[in-house]
Amino acid sequence: MGRIDSERNSWGALTAVNDFSGGLLPVLNWYAPSLTSAKETGLAAQSVANIAYFLKAGQNDQAIASGPMAEVVQHSTQHWPDSDLTAVATYLKDMASKSSQVALKAPYESMKKSTTSVRVLSQGAKIYEQHCEQCHQAQGQGVPGAYPALANNRAVLLNDPTNLVQTVLYGGYPAATQLNPRPYGMPPYILELDDREIAAVLTHLRTQWGHQAAEVTPLQVNRIRALQGQ
Ligand code: HEC
Incomplete structure (x- = not known):
């Protein structure tokens, strides 16, 4: 997979998706889940320690970093000092909690009922x-x-x-x-x-x-x- 570091910010995100609302990464063809959505990443409901652990270990009990996010963890966030990880995790959780998208819906409510054969x-x-x-x-x-x-x-x-x-x-x-x-x-x-x-x-x-x-x-x-x- 080609890498286009020059166009990424320190999160590994392309500028088009740095508003945290998620989106399809052009060229890479990976979908970056919304950091404020309960359905997509669920950060509001996770502990700060759990979010920080994800950025350090590349996985936690909720999710696993793959594709471009695995690269971000491997090359960047795993090397951050714990104090930075905690600060960022606190910020992310706070932002997700404040977001209007976090309205506590049943998790799969908005998803289409399957009509698959x-x-x-x-x-x-x-x-x-x-x-x-x-x-x-x-x-x-x-x-x-x-x-x-x-x-x-x-x-x-x-x-x-x-x-x-x-x-x-x-x-x-x-x-x-x-x-x-x-x-x-x-x-x-x-x-x-x-x-x-x-x-x-x-x-x-x-x-x-x-x-x-x-x-x-x-x-x-x-x-x-x-x-x-x-
Ligand atoms: C040899 C063990 C193995 C087999 C067989 C396997 N997987 Fe996986 N799968 C993994 C591992 C390890 C990961 C994590 C990979 C990563 O993070 O890039 C994974 C990740 C995934 C994910 C992403 C999960 C996430 O949280 O992002 C999906 C979806 C998936 N596998 C589906 C499948 C399907 C469908 C098949 C069969 C066609 C399959 N796997 C066969 C080991 C396996």
Whole structure:
């Protein structure tokens, strides 16, 4: 993945997304979740210590930094002194708490009810069992310290499925940090699964374990696959 450091600020964000409201990062094709949204990052409900730990370790019990955010943690925030991490975490939590977006809604309230066909769902379940379950586990609970839980994971439920498609196509490594020096990786499926299969397995994740997020379509997968070749 190409890096465009000159255009990033100290958060690794592009100027277009430094208002904390989140957005699709151009060129990189990763979605930066909103830092003020309860649904997307949920910072208002997390402790300052937990947010600071995320920036130091690259993951906590709520989320895992991947893609461009893993680079930010690995190359930048993990090296910050604890006092800076605490200051920034306090600021982020405060901002998220004050934000109007934090209106305490039921977590999945605004998400579309799935109208996905039974065929797609059973195909997704089969692919999950064959390719994903060994790491992420039958109930999506993951393995603490090794493989992230997919059940009740905000990253799985983001309206914009870009990061999910990126992860399944290209695999990935969380940030390597002092607290997590040799993170376990995820294999790429770009050669193994076609657009329909990736859409089906992601739709499976988004409709299992009480999730009610919108389905991912083969066209969405295809667009992201096509972009990378450019
Ligand atoms: C060998 C173990 C392994 C297998 C098999 C595997 N994954 Fe993963 N998965 C991981 C690891 C490790 C991460 C964290 C990667 C990162 O942060 O970049 C991850 C991350 C993810 C994420 C992002 C989670 C988040 O919080 O951002 C999703 C979604 C995902 N995997 C889905 C799948 C699907 C779908 C399959 C099957 C097609 C699969 N995984 C197969 C190990 C695995």
